[in-house]
Amino acid sequence: MERESMEFDILVVGGGPAGLSAAIRLKQLATESGKEVSVCLIEKAAEIGAHTLSGAVLDTRALDELLPDWKAMGAPITTEVTEDRFMMLSESGARQLPNALLPDCFLNHGNYIVRLGNVVKWMGEQAEALGVEVYPGFAGADILYDENGAVKGVVTGDMGVGRDGEPGPNYQPGMELHAKYTFFAEGVRGHLGKSLEARFDLRKNADPQTYGIGIKELWEIDPAKHKPGMVMHTAGWPLDNHTYGGSFMYHLEDNLVAVGFVVGLNYSNPHLSPYEEFQRYKLHPDVRGFLEGGKRLSYGARAIAAGGLQSLPELVFPGGALIGCDAGFLNAARIKGTHSAIKSGMLAAEAAFAALGAERERDTLTAYPDAFKDSWLYTELRKTRNFKAYMSKGLWMGSILFGIDQRLFGGKTPWTLHNTADHGKLKPAAECTPIDYPKPDGVLTFDRLSSVFLSNTNHEEEQPCHLQLKDPRVAIDTNLAIYDAPEQRYCPAGVYEIIREGDTPRLQINAQNCVHCKTCDIKDPTQNINWVTPQGGEGPIYQGM
Structure with missing residues (x-):
């Protein structure tokens, strides 16, 4: 089919912090040098920031480099962290760990609590003001290659x-x-990024990426209970000691609180439901006390790349680069990825601008990974590189080992532990104990469908399903027969259901519910589910999440 085409110097696929910082930096360099550089950015969400979801506590180090005057420019970054609390929970009690005993990466002095969707929207405005052509509602569906096999763009x-x-x-x-x-700045488990990794064998020298799922709600709470600037993290209950995860509660401005829960997707019990664990967590006395009398405003979920330095793929290939969470730059120990996404976008932009200045095109931007290895971001990620591998050994053992790594060795241990893929960790359902989750009360805890409603998710039903099964028979013959259909529980949006019609079960996919978290693509034990982008503009519309 003959399609219309447009030509640019640089194309950015994805309008999150990484993609926008790359576009902004390119235009800054062009202005400084007096050269013309055409930059186009496409974003699958209906508007910039609509698919952005994060906790989020922001380390402004990279933003300070990109836009030093961000305060004067009106960035929606106003709530500075005033207090850190790290709690170890049991079912009925909690113990706060002294901050003096915590590794530095767990502390947030000088950071800001933000609604990242609002920050990204503001960054989009800055990009447009600099001349970036920004097109929301356009999804990158497939990659285009030139006659030499280099990436020449997307369709x-x-x-x-x-x-x-x-x-x-x-x-x-x-x-x-x-x-x-x-x-490519699609975020975690980008479907084009996954294709590039396979085509160019970008993981040949890297560990498999390992992930968590983060589930978040935004609440408006009683002003008497609101503590602007307070950051609270917890570990322990309701998860068992062998399952990696924990919670966050961030007190924003205007009586708003972001509350969420992260579960490592390397868990082994197929009966576990990250969504239900989050709902159960809110019933803890030290949590419900903040939320009682409040109102839930928004809901969302997103996978988190947590493997760290040793799980980074090769960042470049002929004609392009992976940036931000499409590569996996998040620092899981710090529970932060925005600053690293911004920095990676800047480094890639600087490498590409130099290549354009030398009249090169569609070669391999080796200056980008070289600059990364010389940057503060590499130093930061190297210091905490063993975090996820330690925590896979269990809460207490992992905490002790990571504490020794950070407090005694300063992150400079002579060994590097390795990560393994999450989808291979599930045990057969018959070998695991079922988990009895309480029914939602509609006050503090809620069912999936009422939660999806708050995410403003919408998909046109008359389109090909964007959740593809490589072999539909596997869903019943393997996933249901061996693992009791874990997709019913690891999906936080009620997309997957086992329907029993007489004696014949079948898998029903409610694709219209999908919040684009990518968990199914990651955790499916047979890797039978392939997430691809639906029509542009569809999915959740998060209001400043």
Whole structure:
């Protein structure tokens, strides 16, 4: 099919912190040098920031480098951290650990509590003001390659395709976007990034990436209980000592509190439900005391790349680069990835600008990974590189080992532990204990569908399902038969259901519920589920999450 095409110097796929920082930095360099550089950024969400979800406590170090005057420019970054609490929970009690005993990476002095969606929206405005062509509502559906096998851009998704895959009455073909270099900034488990890793064997020298799922709610609470600037993290209950995870509660401005729960996707019990663990956590006395009398405003979920330095793939390939969480730059020990995403975008931009200045195109930007290895970001990630591997040994053992690593060795241990893929960790359901979760009370705890409603998720039903099964039989013959269909529980949006019609069970996929967290693509034990982008503009519409 003949498609319309557009040409740019740089194409950025993804409008999160990494993609926007890359676009901004490119335009800054162009202005400083007096050269013209055309930059296009596409984002699958209906508007910039609509798919952004994070805790979030922001370390402004990278933003200080990118936009030093961000305060004067009106950035929505106003709530400075005033207090750190780290709690170890039992079912009925809690013990606060003295801050003096915590590794430095757990402390947040000088950081800010933000609604990251609002920050990203503001960054988008800065990018547009500098001349970046920003196109929300356009999903990068597939990668384009030139005659030499280098990436030459992407094609945006077709619109108006029916469930049968055939063009409908409102069909509009996608557009080809060509560039001298293309940056992939799709976020965690980007479907184009995954394709690039396979085509260019980018993981040949890296460990498998390992992930968590983060589930978050935004609450408006009683002003008498509100403590602006307070950061509280917990570990322990309701998870058992062998399951990695923990919670966060961040007190924002205007009586708002971000509360959430993270579960490492290397858990072994297929009966475990990260969503239900989060709901149960809110019933703890030290948590419910803040939320009682409040109102839940928003809900969302997102996978988190947690493998650290040893799970970073090769960052570059002919014609492009992976940046931000598409590569996996998050520092899991700090529970922070925004500053690292911004820095990675800046480093890639500087490498590409130099290549354009030398009249190169579609080669391999080796200056980007070289600059990363010389940066403070590499030093930071190297210091905490063993965190996830330690914590996979259990809460208490992992905490002791990581504490020794940080307090005694300063993160400079002579060994590097290795990560293994999450999907291989599930045990057969018959070998594990079922978990009895309490029914939602509709006050502090809620069911999945009422939660999805608060995420403003929407998908046109008459389109091909974006949750693809490589072999539909596996869902019943393996996942249900051996693991009791864990996709019913690890999905935080009620997408997957086992429907029993007589004696014949079948898997029903409610794709319209999908909040694009990517957990199914990661945790499915047979790797039978492939997440691809739906039509542009669809999915959740988070209000400043």
